[in-house]
Amino acid sequence: MANLFETIYTLWLREILRFVKSKSRVIGSGGQPLIWLAIIGVGFGSAFTFASGQHVSYITFMAPGIIGMTILFASIFTGVNIIWDRQFGFMKEILVSPVPRLGIVLGKIAGSTTVSLLAGLVVLAIVVIAGVIPLGMLSIIGIAIALLFMIVISSIFVAIGVIIASTVSSIEAYNVIINFLVLPVFFLSGALFPLSNAPLWMKALAATDPLLYGVDGLRGSLIGIHNSPIYLDFVAVLAIAVFFIAIADIAFRKIQSK
Amino acid sequence: MRNLVKRFGKFTALDGISFEVKEGEIFGLLGPNGAGKTTTISILSTTINLTSGHASIYNRDVVKSKDDARKLIGIVFQDPSLDEELTGRENLDFHARLYGIKGNDKREAIDRVLKLVELEDKADKQVKTYSGGMKRRLEIARGFMHKPKVLFLDEPTIGLDPQTRRKIWEYIVKLNKKEKLTILLTTHYMEEADAICSRIAIIDHGRIIRLDTAEKLKDSLGGDVIKIGTGNPKRLMAILKKCKLFGSIKEFNNGLEITTNNGSHAIPKIIELAKDAGIDVAYTTLNRPTLEDVFISLTGNAIREESASSADQLKANQEARDTRGKPI
Ligand SMILES: Nc1ncnc2c1ncn2[C@@H]1O[C@H](COP(=O)(O)OP(=O)(O)OP(=O)(O)O)[C@@H](O)[C@H]1O
Ligand SMILES: [Mg+2]
Numbered sequence: 313m314a315n316l317f318e319t320i321y322t323l324w325l326r327e328i329l330r331f332v333k334s335k336s337r338v339i340g341s342g343g344q345p346l347i348w349l350a351i352i353g354v355g356f357g358s359a360f361t362f363a364s365g366q367h368v369s370y371i372t373f374m375a376p377g378i379i380g381m382t383i384l385f386a387s388i389f390t391g392v393n394i395i396w397d398r399q400f401g402f403m404k405e406i407l408v409s410p411v412p413r414l415g416i417v418l419g420k421i422a423g424s425t426t427v428s429l430l431a432g433l434v435v436l437a438i439v440v441i442a443g444v445i446p447l448g449m450l451s452i453i454g455i456a457i458a459l460l461f462m463i464v465i466s467s468i469f470v471a472i473g474v475i476i477a478s479t480v481s482s483i484e485a486y487n488v489i490i491n492f493l494v495l496p497v498f499f500l501s502g503a504l505f506p507l508s509n510a511p512l513w514m515k516a517l518a519a520t521d522p523l524l525y526g527v528d529g530l531r532g533s534l535i536g537i538h539n540s541p542i543y544l545d546f547v548a549v550l551a552i553a554v555f556f557i558a559i560a561d562i563a564f565r566k567i568q569s570k
Numbered sequence: 571m572r573n574l575v576k577r578f579g580k581f582t583a584l585d586g587i588s589f590e591v592k593e594g595e596i597f598g599l600l601g602p603n604g605a606g607k608t609t610t611i612s613i614l615s616t617t618i619n620l621t622s623g624h625a626s627i628y629n630r631d632v633v634k635s636k637d638d639a640r641k642l643i644g645i646v647f648q649d650p651s652l653d654e655e656l657t658g659r660e661n662l663d664f665h666a667r668l669y670g671i672k673g674n675d676k677r678e679a680i681d682r683v684l685k686l687v688e689l690e691d692k693a694d695k696q697v698k699t700y701s702g703g704m705k706r707r708l709e710i711a712r713g714f715m716h717k718p719k720v721l722f723l724d725e726p727t728i729g730l731d732p733q734t735r736r737k738i739w740e741y742i743v744k745l746n747k748k749e750k751l752t753i754l755l756t757t758h759y760m761e762e763a764d765a766i767c768s769r770i771a772i773i774d775h776g777r778i779i780r781l782d783t784a785e786k787l788k789d790s791l792g793g794d795v796i797k798i799g800t801g802n803p804k805r806l807m808a809i810l811k812k813c814k815l816f817g818s819i820k821e822f823n824n825g826l827e828i829t830t831n832n833g834s835h836a837i838p839k840i841i842e843l844a845k846d847a848g849i850d851v852a853y854t855t856l857n858r859p860t861l862e863d864v865f866i867s868l869t870g871n872a873i874r875e876e877s878a879s880s881a882d883q884l885k886a887n888q889e890a891r892d893t894r895g896k897p898i
Contacts, residue, residue, distance in 0.1 A: 315670070322667040330655050333696075401651035405712075408615055409668035410640035 316418075319411040323419025324426065327393075331427045345382040345435055349374065349444070352504065368535060372446070375439045376458075376530040377503025379432050380465060380523055384498060386431040387466045388490055390424035391473025395483050403567070417474065417564045421557060424470040425463060432462045449535050457533035457542065464549045465526035471556035478563040501527045508539070522552045583609045585776035586623070591720075591754055596746050598767030599756040600861075602869050606776040607756040608648050611722045614754070615645045627720055641669075644718035646709050648725050648756075654698040658689055658708050661697060662715060669716035683711035686741060703734045710738065714745055721745070723755040727762060735759070739766050760861040770861070774869045784861055791859040791867060792817055794833030798840060799825045799852035806849050810840065824852075833858070 353371035397403040406416055436458070439445050473490070480486050500507075500514070501523035507515055518524050529545035532538030538545070584606045591597040599607045612618040614625055616636045625632045630639040652661055659680060666676040684690050687707035697705060706726065714721055723742070727735040743766055745751045757763055763770055764784045771781040780787065800806050803821050810816055810828070816836065817829040830836050833856045844851050 318667065318670070322664060325667075326653070326656070326664055329660060330653070333655050400654065401647060401649045402653050404617060404647055404649075405651045405665070406668070408617055408640060408643075408645055409665075410637045411668055 316412050316415045319415025320419040320422055322411075323406075323416055324423040327420070327423025327427060330393075331423075331430075344385065345378045346438060348381065349378045349439070353378075353444075368537065371444055372535060373506075373531075373537065374504060375444045376534045377501065377527050378439070379435050379458075379462070379534075380501060380503050380527040380530055381498055382435045383428050383432045383462055383466045383526075384469055384494065384501075384523055386428035387424065387469035388473045388494060390428065390470055391475075391477035391490075392483060392486060393424070394420065394474060394477035395481065395486055398481065398567070399483075407567070413565055414561055417561045418557070420474060421467055421470050421560065424473070425466045428466040428470065429462055432466070445534060454533045454536075457546075458530050461526055461529040461533065461546065461549065464546070464553050465523065468522050468526075468549065468553045468556050471553070471560040474560040475556065475563045478560070478567050497521055497523050500524065502539075503527050506539075522549065522556075525549045525552075583776050584613075584620075587773065587776065587778055589771055589778060589781060591752060593752055594746070594750050595768050596742065596753045596755065596766050598763040598770040599754065599773060600758075600760070600763055600770055600865060601756075601773040605773045605869075607773065608724055609776075610773075611645070611724050611754070611756065615643055615722055616640055642719040643722060644713040644716060644720070645722040646706075646713040646724060646726050648728070650705060650709070652697045652705055652709060652712075655696060657694050657696055658684070658700070659693040661708065662712055665712050665715060671716060679715050683715045687711045688737075703730050706730060707734070707738070710741065714749075714751065717749065718751070720752045720754065723753060725756055725758065727757065727759060735762070742766055760865060764861045772865060772868050779868055780864075787861060787864045788859050789831075791864055792829045793831040793859075794829070794836075795857045795859065796828045796830065796833050796837060796840070797825055797853075797855045797857070798828065798844075799854070800844065800849055801852070802849050805847065806844055809843055809847055809849075813843065815839065 349371070353374050356370055394403070397406070440447065440450070472493075476486055476489050480489065498504075500518040500521045502518065503523070507518050507524075510518070525540075525545040525548040528538050528540060529542055529549065532542045532545065587606070587610060589597075599610065601607050609618070613620045614627065614632060616632050616639055619633065627639045627642050630642065632639045653664070656664070662680045662683065663676070666672075666679060671679055680693075681690075684693050687710060689704060689707055689711065692700065692704060697708065700708065706729070710723070710726060713723070726742070727738050730738065739762065742753060742755070746753055755763075755767070767784060769781065769783055770787060771778050772787075773779065780790075782790070798806070801824065803824065803826050807819055807821055807826055810819055810826070815830075817831070819829075820827045828836070828840070837854050837856060841851055841854070
């Protein structure tokens with residue numbers, strides 16, 4: 313057991329070290345969502361009257377969604393690291409060592425989750441400083457709950473990245489799959505628009521989107537707007553996270569028996 | 571290991587390999603490209619599964635008790651396996667953690683191996699700034715820093731200059747002597763195998779075709795080759811043939827080529843015989859067969875088509891098996 317935690321820590325530490333050495337990654341993953349927020353938030357906000365009967369402006373409504381988006385993008389691309397490790401041979405160094413395989417997967421997920429979480433926090437800080445989310449709306453508890461949501465959402469998409477990276481071996485193939493996944497996941501999550509008036513088929517499809525519950529939870533905890541009770545959102549993301557991490561563990565074990 | 575078989579799909583990479591490496595031995599695995607050396611090491615080091623057969627390290631089965639086997643081994647892979655973003659020290663630190671070396675022990679172990687491969691100055695630079703030889707030395711340092719019982723070295727000196735190569739032989743022999751480390755190494759440098767291996771297995775097409783000490787392998791070619799320059803080769807040949815002390819004798823332009831055991835003792839004798847018969851000798855040369863000669867004579871001259879399709883390889887395998895008969 314001690315061995316498991318040490319392995320997780322060791323793998324986590326490496327991700328963090330690597331991250332510190334390439335700071336541009338966090339700027340990259342936080343920059344894009346901010347551009348979305350500025351252009352779509354301001355553009356749509358001025359073109360349409362926001363018709364969901366909420367008491368906030370469109371850009372404020374969208375801000376928690378953009379935090380969710382930041383985490384989605386930052387997390388799901390971290391799987392590339394696994395492919396790099398395989399191509400650069402470092403994966404062999406890890407796999408030949410006498411550590412529990414579960415520890416390797418969990419350590420990878422923990423490290424990448426931490427890194428994506430940082431990107432999410434940077435965007436959160438910026439939207440608060442810029443006044444997009446007024447300080448008056450925030451509470452300590454709200455921020456703490458949002459943080460929990462961010463961690464769990466991030467681990468879901470990191471785990472999905474691990475699953476894909478364990479199944480394909482080229483970066484190109486990985487990117488094709490991710491790009492195919494990422495936009496529907498984003499648009500169906502309710503990050504940009506409320507789904508309350510959407511047709512039934514879209515609602516049904518959206519119900520399978522892990523990010524839907526994450527964005528709802530983030531919005532509830534940060535600006536007090538949500539469709540389902542926050543604790544239910546949390547149970548949902550947690551269950552989804554456990555599910556994908558379990559699959560990631562299975563997929564990762566397949567790597568070595570090639 | 572016994573009867574190791576590994577198939578990649580239909581292609582048989584290892585076709586029933588059996589050998590035993592003794593404790594404290596430096597065992598060499600030689601063979602042409604694609605012979606199955608790396609595959610053998612991968613199986614022994616638990617990184618790939620075997621198709622059939624059995625292999626164990628200190629009685630730990632590499633399939634059934636992977637983790638126990640992993641604890642006993644250190645490995646330097648044929649292909650690079652460092653994290654280039656991290657520094658040398660960070661790479662070693664990561665390794666130490668994976669092998670449960672902590673605190674003071676860890677610091678000591680890192681310093682000890684850095685010193686041995688003379689990388690102390692560069693330890694805190696990112697690995698991507700290292701030269702190929704420095705990376706290789708770091709990998710070797712990493713391979714034995716956790717004091718394994720068995721060390722696998724897959725072409726440890728590939729791409730290194732002669733000085734560095736010799737240095738690395740020195741480390742290897744030192745480790746073997748001082749720490750009683752058992753070493754299994756592959757190489758394409760014959761003089762390397764000759765210099766440091768206590769026994770050598772030559773494998774080809776996934777089978778062991780010869781296993782012996784370097785000396786015995788070289789002797790198996792029939793011994794030393796002496797060349798004698800003389801104006802009258804025919805007569806000298808007749809004289810030498812008559813006394814039946816020597817192996818095969820061939821004539822060439824103004825000279826004889828004699829294959830015999832213990833060539834350095836044979837030369838004075840030949841000169842004496844020639845003198846008695848009044849034949850003058852212009853020069854003599856003595857060539858001991860090298861391991862390379864043995865290697866070529868056992869594995870043939872053909873270049874291995876690395877890109878050959880599996881079907882071709884399979885056919886080649888089949889033919890080799892048919893013509894060669896049963897290997898030991
Ligand atoms: N993952 C793989 N899938 C399919 N075939 C493989 C795989 N790995 C190795 N082989 C094949 O198995 C054979 C043995 O390969 P191996 O790497 O063991 O050779 P080697 O003796 O180490 O050669 P070299 O001296 O070139 O390193 C080769 O014909 C190779 O093409
Ligand atoms: Mg090889």
